[in-house]
Amino acid sequence: MPAHVLILGGTTEARELAAVLAARGGVRVTSSLAGRVTRPGALAGEVRVGGFGGAEGLAAWLRDHRVDALVDATHPFAGTITANAARAARETGVPALVLRRPGWTPGPGDRWHPVPSLSAAADALPALGRRVLLTTGRLGLAAFAHLTGLEFVARSVEPPAPPLPPHTEVLLARGPFTVDDETDLLRDRRVDVLVTKDSGGAATAPKLTAARRLALPVVLVTRPAPPPGARIAPDVPSALDLLGLGSD
Incomplete structure (x- = not known):
C-alpha cells in the first residue's frame, strides 16, 4: 500500500x-x-x-x-x-x-467532424459555418486568429490569451451548464458551428446535446x-x- x-x-x-x-x-x-x-x-x-x-x-x-x-x-x-x-x-x-x-462517442443525430489539432479545426471551419462557439479553453486561440471572415464567441473560465480572432466576443463563465443553458446560448448568439476538445465526462457534455438539438456541426479535437x-x-x-x- x-x-x-x-x-x-x-x-x-x-x-x-x-x-x-x-x-x-x-x-x-x-x-x-x-x-x-x-x-x-x-x-x-x-x-x-x-x-x-x-x-x-x-x-x-x-x-x-x-x-x-x-x-x-x-x-x-x-x-x-x-x-x-x-x-x-x-x-x-x-x-x-x-x-x-x-472520451465522448457520437450518437444518432450528431454531426461531428473529428480533427487532430486546433489548427486542423481552424482549417475545417470556413466550410461549416460563419458564427463559431469556441469552448477549447483560454489557450490556443491563436490557431483561429487568421480567420478574419468568421465571428467567434470564445468561452472560458479565465480571460483567453492573445492573439484572438479579430471578431471575437469573450464570454467568461464557469460551468456546469445545463442542456437548456447551452441551447439558449447557441440560439442567442446565432451560432452555427461548435468547436470543442474531446475532454469527455458528463459535466461539459450538455453543449454536445444542445448542438444535436439544433442540428449544428461540431468540430471535435481528438485527444493525444x-x-x-x-x-x-x-x-x-x-x-x-x-x-x-x-x-x-
Missing part, C-alpha cells in the same frame, strides 16, 4: 481521488496544480502549485519527497505533463497510472495518445484498484 501518493491534478477526478485518499488512514496525498486557474477550489490533503521543471524536476521531487505512487489526473490534452510524468516514473521506478475519463504502456484508469474506483487501495 502506498504511503505517499502524488496526484497531478486539475480535474474533477483528481479532486475526487484526493478526497478519498485523504480520508484513509496511513496514506499521505499531495495534489499538484499547474497554477493556470487563479482561484482553484479547495482540495483534500496537501497541495502544491506550479511546475516541476520538466521530467527531471519531477523525478527529483518524487525522490526528495519519497513518493510511492504517481497519478497523472491532468486534463486529457495536457500532453507535455503526461509525457513528463511517464518519463519521471520510469527514471525513478515509482509506480504510475493515468486517471483519465473516457497516452504514453506507450501507460496504465489507464477510467474512473476513481479503477484508480484505487491499481493503487492497491480498492477495498477497505
